[in-house]
Amino acid sequence: MEVNYVYQKKRTEFGRQCLFSDKGPDLIDNYPAHKEWMKSFILRDPVRKASQNAPVQAEHEINTLRAEKANSGMNHFEGGWPKDVNILDEDSTKRYRRKIEKDDAYNPTIFQLAQCMEDCILQNNAINIYQQYFDDVEPAAFVEPSSxxxxxxxxxxxxxxxxxxxxxxxxxxxxxxxxxxxxxxxxxxxxxxxxxxxxxxxxxxxxxxxxxxxxxxxxxxxxxxxxxxxxxxxxxxxxxxxxxxxxxxxxxxxxxxxxxxxxxxxxxxxxxxxxxxxxxxxxxxxxxxxxxxxxxxxxxxxxxxxxxxxxxxxxxxxxxxxxxxxxxxxxxxxxxxxxxxxxxxxxxxxxxxxxxxxxxxxxxxxxxxxxxxxxxxxxxxxxxxxxxxxxxxxxxxxxxxxxxxxxxxxxxxxxxxxxxxxxxxxxxxxxxxxxxxxxxxxxxxxxxxxxxxxxxxxxxxxxxxxxxxxxxxxxxxxxxxxxxxMSSKSEKILLNAMLERENKREKILEARNREIRLKLQQQQQLAEQLAEEGVESQEPVEENFETTWLIPEVKQTEEDFLKDVADEIKKRSPQQPEEDTASKAEEADDF
Known part of the structure; x- marks a missing residue:
């Protein structure tokens, strides 16, 4: 089935009819030269002139007005009360409230205002696009230089x-x-x-x-x-x-x-x-x-x-x-x-x-x-x-x-x-x-x-x-x-782990030192007991056990350091006799 709709309109409503013809160009305006004005012509060289195709319109009907902003404040102190109501009198204000609540237009007005308030509350409760979506994942901290x-x-x-x-x-x-x-x-x-x-x-x-x-x-x-x-x-x-x-x-x-x-x-x-x-x-x-x-x-x-x-x-x-x-x-x-x-x-x-x-x-x-x-x-x-x-x-x-x-x-x-x-x-x-x-x-x-x-x-x-x-x-x-x-959530956990780790390490070192001290003390007591009985001890005992290095690694480090000092002394004085070098090495050992 073919549907056709015919639009009908009078010829006079279409506007003027366009009539086209085959014709060459015509000169509309002609400004011929004026011979008398040529006598008063002054040649100016150079000539500087600026021109623009579009006309300059400083003010136009489509221009918008400039928005003027001003900061102002308002002190709201029990506003909206009629002049015949004393706001300092509690009974007077209660009577006026009961009078307004009994009015027929009170309930429709409240419902109308409640709708606007509800829209504002829903806007505030909308999803925050900057909020972290997952609660159990800590957001990446902003890398800020310490200053x-x-x-x-x-x-x-x-x-x-x-x-x-x-x-x-x-x-x-x-x-x-x-x-x-x-x-x-x-x-x-x-x-x-x-x-x-x-x-x-x-x-x-x-x-x-x-x-x-x-x-x-x-x-x-x-x-x-x-x-x-x-x-x-x-x-x-x-x-x-x-x-x-x-x-x-x-x-x-x-x-x-x-x-x-x-x-x-x-x-x-x-x-x-x-x-x-x-x-x-x-x-x-x-x-x-x-x-x-x-x-x-x-x-x-x-x-x-x-x-x-x-x-x-x-x-x-x-x-x-x-x-x-x-x-x-x-x-x-x-x-x-x-x-x-x-x-x-x-x-x-x-x-x-x-x-x-x-x-x-x-x-x-x-x-x-x-x-x-x-x-x-x-x-x-x-x-x-x-x-x-x-x-x-x-x-x-x-x-x-x-x-x-x-x-x-x-x-x-x-x-x-x-x-x-x-x-x-x-x-x-x-x-x-x-x-x-x-x-x-x-x-x-x-x-x-x-x-x-x-x-x-x-x-x-x-x-x-x-x-x-x-x-x-x-x-x-x-x-x-x-x-x-500001501290992060994981900072306290990391700090606690670090302090506990260092605490355990120090306790291990303290226990190791106490064992070595006790062993040296026992050796010292045994040596004194054997000396009283007139028997020589087979094991050498340090007389001043308190100054003995408690950790073998530290003692080895000290020996390496003294050896490096002696080698450096030899390098700096290669022409001196061997006796002087040996004496300096002994001084380094004493040091």
């Missing part, structure tokens, strides 16, 4: 620049930090004893100037109240500060019951009242205080491990570093001037019971001690030219340590947000950032902060900022990159 930059600088307001000995951040993610200025040099001159509290965003003017009677060696914020501080002073006393009451201390201890040397460290203790703290000094005393009665200390402990019955300051070891963790309220750690580290417990009755664990820490004074935030049994020690990581289970040697730097280290701290990262400051003005999961022989990155020695550092609670101070009274606020702040 740090200085974002603020706080300078000493005193004319004579003084070193900064301690820095403390305000609690609860605070934006304030307090710095204690004090020169510990012998007979140092200076009349200004002030220290400063700074706002993080205002480096020009201090928030508050603290004016003690003597310079403050350390200032520490209370972890529960951002208005309370404790300070250890140059004269050996401790003081309490309340910044709401002014720039002077509200109370201080008596000189008779205080320290005999400057108070290097003072830390708050986790207690029910939140008023207890303890302090340490190079005089060898640890004193526990209650801020409500500073005239009578709660407890005094002398680091005298020679005679436990009659403790005296004569044999006490000077304390240069102090560590306390609120999660283990009865434990604490002290670092001494001779490089030894003691882990203590307040529950002990005598000094030997309170300081029962000893570590051979540094070659010089221990300058910093801090436990890892995730693994409390592992702690960081800073002193001489190295930084060492210890475990409480291994007492003979550290788990990890850095190589010896060319300049001494002055301070160090763990990162509170990334548990495998720690920071160290050096005497050449460099801040080193270490990550033991990535590399252990050298720092992950280092930033040249200044040209003078750095003195101390303190990390913010969030781990994003680090405050670093130097010996001329300047503090630098350093911001870290995101990969040094």
């Amino acid at each position: 740090a930059r200085i974002v603020n600088v706080f300078q000493d307001q005193c004319f004579a620049k003084r070193p900064i000995t301690h820095v403390s951040w305000a609690p609860e993610n605070g934006t304030r930090l307090v710095m204690s200025h004090c020169s510990l040099a012998y007979q140092s001159k200076g009349d200004d004893t002030s220290s400063y509290i700074w706002e993080m965003e205002n480096p020009n003017t201090p928030f508050l100037v603290l004016k003690p009677e003597y310079p403050s060696v350390c200032l520490e914020y209370s972890p529960k109240d951002g208005n309370l501080l404790i300070s250890g002073q140059m004269d050996g006393r401790v003081a309490i500060w309340d910044i709401r009451k002014g720039s002077e201390p509200v109370d201080h201890s008596q000189i008779e019951v205080s320290h005999r040397y400057p108070v290097f460290k003072a830390l708050w203790i986790a207690s029910k009242t939140g008023c207890e703290f303890f302090s340490a000094s190079p005089d060898g005393k640890l004193v526990w205080w209650d801020m409500r009665k500073l005239g009578d200390p709660l407890e005094v402990l002398m680091v005298d491990l020679v005679d436990d019955r009659f403790q005296s300051l004569t044999n006490a070891l000077g304390v240069t570093a102090l560590q306390y963790e609120s999660t283990v309220p009865t434990k604490f750690m002290v670092g001494c001037e001779n490089g030894e580290i003691y882990s203590g417990n307040r529950k002990g009755k005598t000094a030997l019971e309170k300081l029962n664990i000893k570590f051979d820490g540094q070659l010089g004074p221990v300058l910093a001690l801090e436990r890892n935030a995730a693994y409390m049994k592992n702690f960081l020690s800073i002193g001489d030219w190295t930084a060492k990581i210890f475990a409480e289970d291994c007492r003979e040697s550290p788990l990890m340590w850095t190589t010896y730097h060319k300049t001494p280290l002055t301070d160090g701290a763990w990162s509170p947000s990334r548990f495998s990262v720690y920071f160290t400051t050096r005497a050449d003005g460099i801040l080193d950032i270490w990550d033991i999961l990535q590399q252990q022989k050298q720092a992950l990155c280092g930033i040249k902060v200044c040209d003078v020695p750095l003195k101390c550092l303190r990390c913010h609670e969030m781990g994003k900022l680090v405050a670093v101070s130097n010996t001329i009274g300047t503090t630098y606020l350093i911001e870290l990159s995101e990969n040094l702040t």
